[in-house]
Amino acid sequence: MLNAVPDWLPPVLASPFVGSFLGVVVRRLPLERPVVLDRSRCEGCGRVLGLRELVPVLSYLVQRGRCRGCGAGIAAAHLQIELAAVGVAVVAAAAGAVQGVDDPVRLWLSCGLGWALLALAWIDWDNLRLPDALTLPLLAAGLGAALLLDPGQAPEHAAAAALGYLAFWLLARSYRALRGRDGLGGGDAKLLAAGGAWIGLEHLPLVAAGAALLGLLLAALQRWRGEAVGATTALPFGPGLCAAIWLGWLLGQANAAAAAVIVGQVMPPGALGFAGGMVLLWPA
Ligand SMILES: [Zn+2]
Numbered sequence: 001m002l003n004a005v006p007d008w009l010p011p012v013l014a015s016p017f018v019g020s021f022l023g024v025v026v027r028r029l030p031l032e033r034p035v036v037l038d039r040s041r042c043e044g045c046g047r048v049l050g051l052r053e054l055v056p057v058l059s060y061l062v063q064r065g066r067c068r069g070c071g072a073g074i075a076a077a078h079l080q081i082e083l084a085a086v087g088v089a090v091v092a093a094a095a096g097a098v099q100g101v102d103d104p105v106r107l108w109l110s111c112g113l114g115w116a117l118l119a120l121a122w123i124d125w126d127n128l129r130l131p132d133a134l135t136l137p138l139l140a141a142g143l144g145a146a147l148l149l150d151p152g153q154a155p156e157h158a159a160a161a162a163l164g165y166l167a168f169w170l171l172a173r174s175y176r177a178l179r180g181r182d183g184l185g186g187g188d189a190k191l192l193a194a195g196g197a198w199i200g201l202e203h204l205p206l207v208a209a210g211a212a213l214l215g216l217l218l219a220a221l222q223r224w225r226g227e228a229v230g231a232t233t234a235l236p237f238g239p240g241l242c243a244a245i246w247l248g249w250l251l252g253q254a255n256a257a258a259a260a261v262i263v264g265q266v267m268p269p270g271a272l273g274f275a276g277g278m279v280l281l282w283p284a
Pocket of ligand 1: 042043044045046047067068069070071072
């Protein structure tokens with residue numbers, strides 16, 4: 001009977017609940033409030049929420065975004081992160097299906113990585129920081145995933161983690177030397193290290209280049225929206241890096257040969273863009 005349940009169904013069904021938990025994580029972790037031991041409360045009146053009010057997505061829609069007790073508006077971010085978590089599971093399942101990857105363990109890993117990166121991107125976007133409480137466990141989980149999928153690859157993934165950290169550390173040092181101020185945070189280095197642990201050496205340059213490109217795109221978008229983006233504006237680098245790591249993981253699972261071609265074609269211009277963009281355009 002178990003065969004009747006498609007591999008994608010359990011993670012997709014779990015995703016709104018994961019999203020609900022991520023909503024708690026992204027709100028409480030930056031404030032250093034307990035993530036698991038504190039009951040969920042209305043942010044307006046402080047009332048502890050009942051079980052019916054904790055159903056992801058649906059409770060928000062049924063209550064039309066308002067608290068049952070005091071009528072205060074519930075932040076739309078709760079709904080947004082729940083839907084984003086569903087999106088992660090759907091994209092992970094679709095990517096696996098398109099690539100013909102038939103492995104439920106890999107699918108759960110794709111979802112778990114995507115959900116953790118979603119929380120990190122969200123926190124960095126709001127707070128301009130990437131908490132160690134998320135990046136370091138993600139690094140360990142990446143090495144665990146490599147051991148689980150292919151123990152022979154584990155040393156390479158450990159090397160990629162070290163290289164990722166070192167590359168960002170060097171870049172941050174160069175930036176400081178050239179521009180006389182800090183441009184990249186230590187959290188970014190730990191995040192790229194975690195990315196290296198998950199994706200391995202082969203795709204690491206592609207991920208770094210992709211992250212830089214997404215970061216510059218983000219800066220351009222903010223400028224286009226009329227926000228003043230100058231050389232000293234603080235912009236989060238994490239969201240672009242998170243997206244690039246997840247895409248790198250999803251692409252890397254297909255076939256190594258095709259991905260290697262992409263790396264060969266995209267890497268040289270990507271690396272140039274990365275270095276040039278960081279030094280010239282990237283705000284401090
Ligand atoms: Zn209330």
